[in-house]
Amino acid sequence: MTDWVGHAQRELEREGYRLSAPRSAVVQTLADLGCSVTAKEIADRLHDRGQEVGVASIYRTLELLDNLRLTRRVGPSGEHHHHIVCDTCGQVSTFEDSDLERAIERLASRVDYAIDGHDVTLRGECPTCRSR
C-alpha cells in the first residue's frame, strides 16, 4: 500500500469512473495532506498550486472514494491510526496502539454488528499548552 494514489486511481477506473484532471488532483492532494483534511484545505492547496477545482467536485470525489471504501481504514501512507486533540489549542496529533486495536478486535467479535471499522479520539491538553 505504498502507492495509494495509483491504487485509488486504478480502482476508480476499474469501477468505470473517468480519470479526470480534477478527480486526480483531489486524490493526489488527499495523499499529500494526510487524513482528517477538510474540503476547504484541499481547495486551498489546489488553489495555491494553480489548480482550480470547484468545491462541488471535491465533495463529489470525496463521496466517491468513501463509497468505494478507498478512504475508510486506509490513510495515504497505509497505516491505521487514531487522534488526540488538545482541548485548549485544538492541535491534532496521531497515535497507534496495538494493545488498543486488540481490545477493539475482541470487542468486535462479541457484538452482533458486522464491524468493519472504528475511530478512537482522545481528548486532553497537549504538552505545549500544559507547560504554561
Next chain:
Amino acid sequence: MTDWVGHAQRELEREGYRLSAPRSAVVQTLADLGCSVTAKEIADRLHDRGQEVGVASIYRTLELLDNLRLTRRVGPSGEHHHHIVCDTCGQVSTFEDSDLERAIERLASRVDYAIDGHDVTLRGECPTCRSR
C-alpha cells in the same frame, strides 16, 4: 449519579449561573433523550411539550454544560459508553467494555498529553440490515 438533572442544576447555580426556565428545560430534555442528541431534536421535543425555546438558547446551554464538563464523560444515567453506528441504516446503539477502557487508560498514561476524555465509535452493519 442517579439524579443528573439535579446535579447539573446545582452545578450551574454554584457557578453563578441563573436557573432560568429555558435552561432547566434543556437540561431536563437532555436527560430524557440521552446522549448524542442534536440541537434540533431538543427543540422539537420541547416544542411538542408546548415549551418553546429558541435554538440560540439551546446552543448556549449546551456550550455552558460542556464548559462545566457536565456532559463530558457523564451521560444522563451516569454511565460511560460508546457508539456503534450502522453503515447502512444509520442506526446508533451503545456499548460499554471495560477491557477497552483499560486499554485506553494504559495508553493515556503513556502519551505526553494530559488525557481527560475519549470517544470510541465502531462502524459496521447492524443485525437488522445484515439479515436482508
Next chain:
DNA sequence: CTGAGTGCAAACAGTTTGCATTACT
C-alpha cells in the same frame, strides 16, 4: 432594580443540488 439570559432574525460556515458547459473515451 439590574444585568444575566432570552428570542428573534440576520450572518456565517459547510455541504448539496440543478443545470448549462466541458472534455474523456
Next chain:
DNA sequence: AGTAATGCAAACTGTTTGCACTCAG
C-alpha cells in the same frame, strides 16, 4: 459523438452573533 464529470451559483442545514426585551435573584 455521446455522456460522464465539471464549475457555478443558488439552496440548504447547522451554528453563531447582535440587539432589544425579559425575568430571576
